Amino acid sequence: MSDVTPTSKPDQPEDRSSFVADVTGVGRIDWRSNILIPALAILSALVVGAIFIALGDLDTLRLWGSDPGRALSETFGTLGDAYGALFRGALGGINPISETLTRAAPLILAGLAVAVGFQAGLFNIGANGQMLIGGMFALVVGFQFDLPLLIHIPLAIVAAFIGGALWGAIPGYLRAKTGAHEVITTIMLNFIALRLVDYLLTVKFFQLEGRNDPVSKSVLDSARYPKLIEFINPRYRVHLGIIIAILVAVGVWWLLYRSTIGFEFRAVGANPDGARYAGMNVVFLYVAVMAVAGGLAGLAGGDQVVGTLGRATSGFSGVIGFDAIALALLGRSHPFGVVAAGLLFGGLAAGGQAMQATTNVGIDIVQVIQALIIVFIAAPALIKAIFRVRAEAESAQVSQGWAT
């Protein structure tokens, strides 16, 4: 952050994008707000999450009345097992790390889709729908053409981007031309994309030959993202997707902070009137932003279809598109923040899977912990109050209401 304390006058609009300042390449990084606070936030979330886990264990709860001592040790036993499994499942070995990375890839890409929207003042809740359409585009390229790997994979990636971009451009266009709010239109387009995929999976062209199930044809091997460490053990799933995700994040960073288009995106996000005054074409920018955002989500869909799954089924995007909102918020809409948040959430997902496999604690608790992490990171004042940390962290302001 800067050396000058912001003096926001009461009659001036709040400075909502102060975090942008430290990424244009200037200013020093404050380790307290960028490392200490997030670490403490995760710690706090785990502690509060533990309370919810304990409350979910009825038998032990009953024990508190009769034998508090044993109840205490059982509670701690359960928690230790659960968090131990969570941690081992995320980081405890090659396979857990491979799983974490596999899961992080689509999260990062979808998170970027939401983050780019935020940077341009648009709230893209539609990552899920964009993923679905992007994935279907990649799917068709993946099973329809028989090409050499070096052409086929890039082609599938481009197709995924285009599919998502087309779907994303619709709300952008509607917002720019009719004022229809993107929050509404993206939500509706999610539902529509979901049904559309359901329908397409009943069409012979897409369906797996010889079956009537809503399962698509499989992507040809030449279009599948190669697994990275298959040579160690064929089970290690981590594939090209994570590399693509990180490269794309760098690309998005470059686009946002080093290119004229990114300057325009950020300008229109921070102040559309100012952007118009500066000669930017706001209508075009809204469409462009949403197309880029949609394209990024499309890549996440592509990662699922030609990366992890190799085919499409009903609702293959899962809830990644919604987790993406949390990720973008957590990463403060900065591409590198999103990468970090994506790795964190990927780890939680992989660890949660391991936790359900080895303990009695349901996997849904992971979602609760995710929500808690976001709360604590979004409200640094809370962390500062609890741990008495001195840091200049400010609460992130990424959205701007409904301002049209």
Add this chain to the structure above:
Amino acid sequence: MKLELKGITKRFPGVVANDHVDLEIETGEILCLLGENGAGKSTLMNILYGLYSADEGDIVIDGKVQNFAGPGDAIAAGIGMVHQHFMLVPVFTVAENVVLGVEPMRSAGILDLDEARRDVEAISNQYNLAVDPNAVIEELPVGIQQRVEIIKVLFRDAEILVFDEPTAVLTPQEVDEFFKIVDKLKQDGKGIIFITHKLKEVLEIADRIAVLRRGAVVGTADPATATESGLAEMMVGRPVDLMVHKAPSHPGEAVLSVSDLTVMNIQGRKAVDGVSFEVRRNEIVGIAGVQGNGQTELVEALTGLREVAGGTVLIQGEDHTDSNPRQIHNAGVAHVPEDRQRSGLILGFTLTENFVLDSYHAVPFSEGIKMDWKASREEANRLIEEFDVRTPSSEIPASNLSGGNQQKVIVAREFGRQVDLVIASQPTRGVDVGSIEFIHERIVSERDAGSAVLIVSTELDEVMALSDRILVMFDGRIVAEKRPEETTNAELGLYMAGAS
């Protein structure tokens, strides 16, 4: 009633806004408070009104120390305030705004708006403050909005009334009108604290004058003996030249030619109605008028921000009717917009980013789609230097600058390149005398360097001082064209009010 402020101190992060301020006022007198931008006048008044709490010091009324937890307490103690930025709810009616917080009621929580309307009418008759209680605030001109603010204060039975820069937005006639009201209030035994940057007004109306600088009272003056330049020096701490010095103009060929221009406002009504004029090289043309008579729409149409409904705009002979802002920028036009925070700046962006806001797409600031931040930063530092923008670095957000310095950033950006036409709206709004002096100088030197300059301002003094030619706008039309040396403020004021 006697009100005393004793040792009031208020600190904001990095600033001491008030530094042990002592001040007193009694009912039946008018105290004028002067001070440059950021001197702490509004802060002091907000403390008095219970909006801010002081870090140190006491508010004493008739010998009793008060403890204001909020404006509610201040109101109860007989203090009323008309804020620098009006505190009216734009979508509410006059009556609703007046009674907000002390609503008359039919029964259990149900509003009695008829009663509210009658109350408003009663007060407006008593003090000659004509307003329609059913009118919606956002549709009223600022002059009337101010009357609503005054009625609001009177409705709460205030004994001491604070006016924070009330005349900044009024026509000379409205100012006269306002002074009559203030005088009547004084006759009725109210005490008045009056804040303004216009030294002439101070000498006209004050009973006592106090001057603030950097949060502290630096002196008091007697209006009978004080002079404008004396007060200005006391405010800024150095001698200020209040005159604009410029040589007579020798206009060249027309750079901007507007003929029969018609523009609609947001509601779809004609805001600019068949306006024609020219601005020539080496000439400053000033457009005077009360806010809301079509100047905003005119400038937006000229700069490509608003659709033209009829007529043509030529810039250096080329047709730029309905060109977009980029094309107009590229045609050599600089634009200082009316509302710096809404459109002139992106507050969250750094100064560097703001300095290249409208030229980022061209060499040297970018090549293809790659931004050149190094070149941009160099430009930023050059402009900061040349235009004396007070900032610790070019990499802090524009929101961290004071209003005057924010305005300088815009002026620097727009005047910092070679242009043929300058369009400046309210170039010195809310800026203190020191910065005004500087901006006026720059405008004149633009003219002398060969640009055509169009100034739109609601400050008559500014228009009179800068312009080589003055156009008065009323209700979307140009109703008068005068040279400054052949007219007076009073005459222009009549035109601005619709006389023809």
Add this chain to the structure above:
Amino acid sequence: GGDDTAETTTAEDGGLICEVTDVGGVDDKGFNASAWAGAQRAAADFGAEAKVLESQAETDYEVNLNSFIDDDCDLIVTVGFLLGDATQTAANANPEESFTIVDFAYDEGVIENNNVKGLVFNTDEAAFLAGYAAAAVTETGVVGTFGGINIPPVTIFMDGFVRGVRYYNSEKGTDVQVLGWDPDTQEGSFTNNFESLDDGRAFAQSLVDEGADIVMPVAGPVGLGSAALASELGTFSIVGVDVDGFEADSNNAGVYLTSVLKRIDNAVYAASDDALNGSFDGSLYIGTLENEGVGIAPFHDKADMVSSELQAELDQLQADIISGAVDIKS
């Protein structure tokens, strides 16, 4: 499941039965639950342990399967066509492991080591009976059905049901109408989800508005919403699917005319038995009326609606279907 948690049923080291659910989860009141019931029953009877892993998303199938392969399960039960690919891959990579998959049949030669037992069910045979019974007892002359998603495991119920009604019409010269499904165009009424119980209510209401007094929801837990409406209105009955609604949905037991049973539990039980006792083979299992893999549930509270003649006709029809004398596909 009836145990305290749906996680494990512990026993000494008598073996291990493992289930990987599809995204519906183990408490889906549908095939995941049914398979789990079979696995648990087998574990209890043979002194083995049963374990389940729920899949949250498509991407979990592979991981869950691998996790069980590491656990050295005696049998891995996978549920639903979505797991077809993953099970195939796992089976081919682990020839020593035994698998069984519910609602899925592989083509010849796909499974290299013959170590996957497909479990499929001719539910249309049973639904045909239910349709016949519904046509016989309807008072309004209108019955209805709706599905979750337009996919074969769902529509096979609807096909059988509609054809059963048509058969009744052709036998008796009646004109009982079926709303909500047309076996010829394969289009009809679908909630497009297996979650919203409120949809179950709305779709049933809509059929009742058009005069239906018997409704067969084929949408997993969504049907519970229809049953809730039936018990509120008291004007129509429900034909349950998969399991006997009278027992499974005890809150609304009285509204079930009958249920089209698909004994996934029995099939899984049998496969577990084979696996634990060393007689596992990879042949396809087809549940039919004949082997009691499918059937219709008793009429329970609605028995008074069913005359003894009708019961006799149903018994005869069942025999004819088994013998092939009645063609349920037309």
Add this chain to the structure above:
Amino acid sequence: MGNVTAVMTRPTDSRSPAELRRSRVLAIVYLVLALLVLWAFGFGSEGSATFVISRPGDAIRVGDISVPGAGLAFVVAAVLAFLGARQWMAGFGSKTNLVLAIGLGLVALSFLAWAADGASFSLVGLLQEAIKRAVPITFGAVSGLLCERTGIINIGIEGMLLGGAFTGAIVGSTLGATAAMIAAALVGGLLALLLAVLTVKYRVDQIIAGVVINIFVLGLTSFYTSQFLVANPALNNAPIMRAFGIPLLADIPLIGPVLFDQNIFVYAMYLLVAITTFTLFRTRWGLRTRAVGEKPRAADTVGINVYRTKYRNVIIGGLVAGFGGAYFTIGSVGRFDENMTAGRGFIGLAAMIFGRWHPVGAVSAALVFGLADSLQVKLGILDTPIPSEFLAMAPYLVTIVVVAGLVGRSRPPSDYTAYVKE
């Protein structure tokens, strides 16, 4: 129509270029619709459709209405063509949206007649269901607008509904329906308190706070469902609020069964809309609430406690959403299932914006969605050649078309930046 004639007698067109453009676009839309109706429904129908407007057992029975699909289509197409021509030449001024709504309504009617060609279907059932489906959406939308009117965006409606549904099921199963409704409202209120603390006290970005509430509640209810409810079905067996007719009113043909033979949640919805409309625009509380939303500093300067007002209203909004959430369990099916709100909260948000932050607007928007939703259910059992997946898209498509076409830019009533007092 006075101003239309006035417009027409003027020598020149007084419409602004933007208006003119919109007029032309709309005119083309009308003409395209006219052709579509003519071609698809006019030549595609042979028999007539029968709309049933009373139910078996109604006190006053009214005959069914039989409509020849082709005839209706020709009439509708002619009307649309006329509207299009009129729109092109003169426009409808302030009535543009109303006329468009009527036009679209006619298209829908013609579509129905075509879909039900040669069959009959229950209009009462359709409308009754439409109202039911509007219930949770309305509660969500009103909850949202109560918060937004004081300057707090509530993206967490979905979570509050879900929390209410979960609580409703558990408390309903143990303590009965009344307690369930109260508890559900309280849980909604508690979540709202969290939203208020985060946004007002800790100045967390409002959208972050709302998203957090959604994730948190979804996670927690799913976790406890698998942890408790599956193992203890008795905890998930709540009573269902049954429909009851309001004497006399329920006997009015068509209107009676549609509006006045419903369960308590529907009546609560009517009350909610009436009460919030009255209080927001006629009482001191409403005036102060709106003032705080529109311009908090102005409210502060007249002695209104901005923070307290925000807290109070957000909590009231939460109570409304929590109560509305109970509809899913005790108002409909008596049991909780994971994520059973299935996005209704977000649709409530859309209804709020579409209804321009006014309770009556919100309920109207919710009804549009409810109608599209119930139509979709209906069409599945009529033999239309449209695949069910596309029918299921209808409500969402309608929402997009309406929001983009009819509403245009709506201005929020609030200043959403965190209010900072020194």
